[in-house]
Amino acid sequence: MISQSIGVALRSVWEQKLRSILTMLGIIIGVGAVITLVTLGHGASSSVTKNIEGLGSNLLVVDVGTGVGESFGGTSGATTVSNTSLAPPPNLTLSEAQKLGNIAGVAGVAPVVAGSGTLGVGTTTASVGLVGTTPQYQNIMNYKLQEGRFLTPLDETDGENVIVLGSTEAQTLFGAINPVGDTVTVNGVPFEVVGVLANKGTSLGQSEDSFAAIPIDRAESLLGSTSLSTVYLSAKSQSNVTAVISRLDQKLLSWIGTSQNFSVTAQSQILSTLTSVQNSLTLLLAGVAGISLIVGGIGIMNIMLVSVSERTREIGIRKAVGASRGAILGQFLIEALVLSGIGGLLGVGSGAAASVLLSKSFGYQPSFHTGIALLAFGFALAVGLVFGLWPANRAAGLRPVDALRVE
Amino acid sequence: MDQFIELERLGKSYRMAGEELKILHEISLSVPSGQYLSVIGPSGSGKSTLMHILGCLDVPSQGRYVLDGRDLTGLSEAALSQVRRQSIGFIFQSFNLLPSLNAVENVSLPLMYQGIPVTQQKERAEAALERVGLRERMHHRPNQLSGGQQQRVAIARALVADAPLILADEPTGNLDSHSGEEILDLFAELNAEGRTFLVITHDPAVASRSQRIVAIHDGAVVEDRKVTA
Ligand SMILES: Nc1ncnc2c1ncn2[C@@H]1O[C@H](COP(=O)(O)OP(=O)(O)OP(=O)(O)O)[C@@H](O)[C@H]1O
Ligand SMILES: [Mg+2]
Numbered sequence: 001m002i003s004q005s006i007g008v009a010l011r012s013v014w015e016q017k018l019r020s021i022l023t024m025l026g027i028i029i030g031v032g033a034v035i036t037l038v039t040l041g042h043g044a045s046s047s048v049t050k051n052i053e054g055l056g057s058n059l060l061v062v063d064v065g066t067g068v069g070e071s072f073g074g075t076s077g078a079t080t081v082s083n084t085s086l087a088p089p090p091n092l093t094l095s096e097a098q099k100l101g102n103i104a105g106v107a108g109v110a111p112v113v114a115g116s117g118t119l120g121v122g123t124t125t126a127s128v129g130l131v132g133t134t135p136q137y138q139n140i141m142n143y144k145l146q147e148g149r150f151l152t153p154l155d156e157t158d159g160e161n162v163i164v165l166g167s168t169e170a171q172t173l174f175g176a177i178n179p180v181g182d183t184v185t186v187n188g189v190p191f192e193v194v195g196v197l198a199n200k201g202t203s204l205g206q207s208e209d210s211f212a213a214i215p216i217d218r219a220e221s222l223l224g225s226t227s228l229s230t231v232y233l234s235a236k237s238q239s240n241v242t243a244v245i246s247r248l249d250q251k252l253l254s255w256i257g258t259s260q261n262f263s264v265t266a267q268s269q270i271l272s273t274l275t276s277v278q279n280s281l282t283l284l285l286a287g288v289a290g291i292s293l294i295v296g297g298i299g300i301m302n303i304m305l306v307s308v309s310e311r312t313r314e315i316g317i318r319k320a321v322g323a324s325r326g327a328i329l330g331q332f333l334i335e336a337l338v339l340s341g342i343g344g345l346l347g348v349g350s351g352a353a354a355s356v357l358l359s360k361s362f363g364y365q366p367s368f369h370t371g372i373a374l375l376a377f378g379f380a381l382a383v384g385l386v387f388g389l390w391p392a393n394r395a396a397g398l399r400p401v402d403a404l405r406v407e
Numbered sequence: 408m409d410q411f412i413e414l415e416r417l418g419k420s421y422r423m424a425g426e427e428l429k430i431l432h433e434i435s436l437s438v439p440s441g442q443y444l445s446v447i448g449p450s451g452s453g454k455s456t457l458m459h460i461l462g463c464l465d466v467p468s469q470g471r472y473v474l475d476g477r478d479l480t481g482l483s484e485a486a487l488s489q490v491r492r493q494s495i496g497f498i499f500q501s502f503n504l505l506p507s508l509n510a511v512e513n514v515s516l517p518l519m520y521q522g523i524p525v526t527q528q529k530e531r532a533e534a535a536l537e538r539v540g541l542r543e544r545m546h547h548r549p550n551q552l553s554g555g556q557q558q559r560v561a562i563a564r565a566l567v568a569d570a571p572l573i574l575a576d577e578p579t580g581n582l583d584s585h586s587g588e589e590i591l592d593l594f595a596e597l598n599a600e601g602r603t604f605l606v607i608t609h610d611p612a613v614a615s616r617s618q619r620i621v622a623i624h625d626g627a628v629v630e631d632r633k634v635t636a
Contacts, residue, residue: 004519313503316503317503318520319464319488319491320464320503321492321516321520322488322491322492322493322516323488324520325485325488399465400465400491401459401464404499
């Protein structure tokens with residue numbers, strides 16, 4: 001009886017192909033959108049996570065400058081300062097920065113003097129970000145070498161002009177040739193290329209391979225700057241990052257005087273902030289898609305109501321030959337479930353296809369979440385059931401004589 | 408005598424715009440099992456209304472309806488649908504077949520609602536169609552059949568569940584006289600097998616094929632006579 005009812009329902013869905021498809025469209029789009037958006041959301045957050053983890057494990061960033069502590073960052077409670085412009089420009093010297101490395105829990109320290117410069121090889125020039133730093137930079141920032149070596153402690157003491165190129169710069173200036181041993185000019189001053197970094201990709205939309213590193217004292221003289229803008233540090237372990245941050249805060253506060261002019265940020269904090277932003281975004285989008293599922297349900301209800309009034313006579317005939325109220329209720333409910341079920345299946349199919357295609361084009365790991373697919377499909381069925389109930393009940397409640405007298 | 412149908416002062420009224428509209432007035436009628444009865448009367452006299460009540464498609468406003476010894480007055484819709492399923496076969500003027508189903512499927516419907524297994528449904532439906540002479544047309548849809556053939560499919564549907572009472576409302580109303588005759592011949596045969604027939608008609612020729620004629624006018628029985636062959 002049940003299987004026969006499903007047969008009857010499938011048949012009436014089939015007989016009104018166009019109408020059925022249009023009815024199912026809302027469900028198809030809803031289910032497809034939920035699956036696609038959730039999959040893309042997961043893809044985005046896992047790729048962001050991977051990117052950020054790639055920046056350096058247990059990375060801490062100290063930024064120094066007027067007002068930097070007021071914005072996003074991980075500084076401890078604000079100290080009130082009436083007027084920042086009256087305060088002397090904040091400054092952190094190289095030796096002070098190196099002292100941060102002695103703080104308990106800090107594994108490495110890499111002060112950075114950053115600026116831009118022009119690299120030249122023959123007639124080829126490229127404008128790049130110059131990073132004046134110390135040997136520990138490589139480990140703290142998680143760079144691997146493609147060729148040669150990174151800066152060494154020796155480079156800091158013997159005053160040689162050496163430079164390590166990011167993979168993009170090496171490609172731009174030298175193409176496929178191994179540049180190690182060659183000379184490039186930095187703002188006109190010749191430097192010997194000692195190494196090329198391996199490709200690391202992008203993080204948060206920024207290339208991490210487009211810069212050149214030189215010893216920090218060379219950068220100071222080249223850029224005419226003696227103040228450090230950024231110090232990168234690595235914590236010994238992920239678990240004591242918070243303690244290290246507060247020790248850094250204290251130290252810097254005693255040197256600089258106001259927490260508004262420096263900030264200490266942990267990679268893990270950025271990660272968790274971003275993850276939670278991503279998660280709420282995914283949730284929001286899935287919610288919007290969920291609403292379209294409900295709209296799809298209303299579409300089903302609408303069509304079912306039309307169908308009930310069109311088929312009043314059929315209902316009368318069925319009742320005359322012995323159909324009970326329950327049998328009619330079942331018939332129309334099954335029809336609603338068949339519509340939403342087929343719609344749900346098509347939605348899962350199109351959602352999976354869209355997920356794979358879009359993941360590929362965004363460069364995410366393509367993934368398919370069975371749980372989400374089941375959930376969306378189940379929700380579609382539930383929507384069909386809920387919105388099918390009223391029309392089905394209306395059909396079942398028709399009095400046989402009224403149904404038969406309708407022309 | 409064993410009365411199959413007993414109506415006692417049966418009445419039906421509708422409330423229209425606050426006014427009570429009496430369609431049937433205290434109809435009392437007894438029909439013995441196996442009788443072939445026709446009900447005649449002018450249009451609007453309440454013949455179909457009476458048939459709907461007899462067929463448990465509608466409920467009376469007053470009076471008592473006893474079918475095969477069971478008082479059906481005041482039964483729930485669920486109980487009435489069971490009576491329809493087990494005891495009553497309908498034949499309508501406009502055939503009332505489902506257009507999307509073929510002959511066998513239309514005839515199977517009453518069996519489906521009795522919960523009979525699909526293979527048996529098919530066997531019995533085919534047998535019923537054979538009984539009405541439509542062996543060759545089993546897989547035709549209603550729109551591929553003539554009016555007379557459609558009405559025979561409807562008769563097969565009324566027979567298939569072995570209902571003891573067949574109610575027919577103007578069964579020949581949409582047919583030419585030849586196919587009408589064929590239908591009436593079939594009625595006579597089926598009645599001879601013991602089924603009780605109640606046929607509503609305008610047509611005196613149709614009424615004359617029955618054993619008894621009840622005439623109603625304005626919802627009341629005005630004449631009740633035996634047909635003498
Ligand atoms: N639901 C209803 N509400 C109000 N009046 C109704 C309703 N159904 C039927 N009637 C009235 O009941 C009366 C009898 O109708 P019925 O269909 O029984 O007549 P009939 O004898 O079968 O006529 P015909 O020969 O034309 O088929 C009619 O006057 C009709 O208008
Ligand atoms: Mg009538």
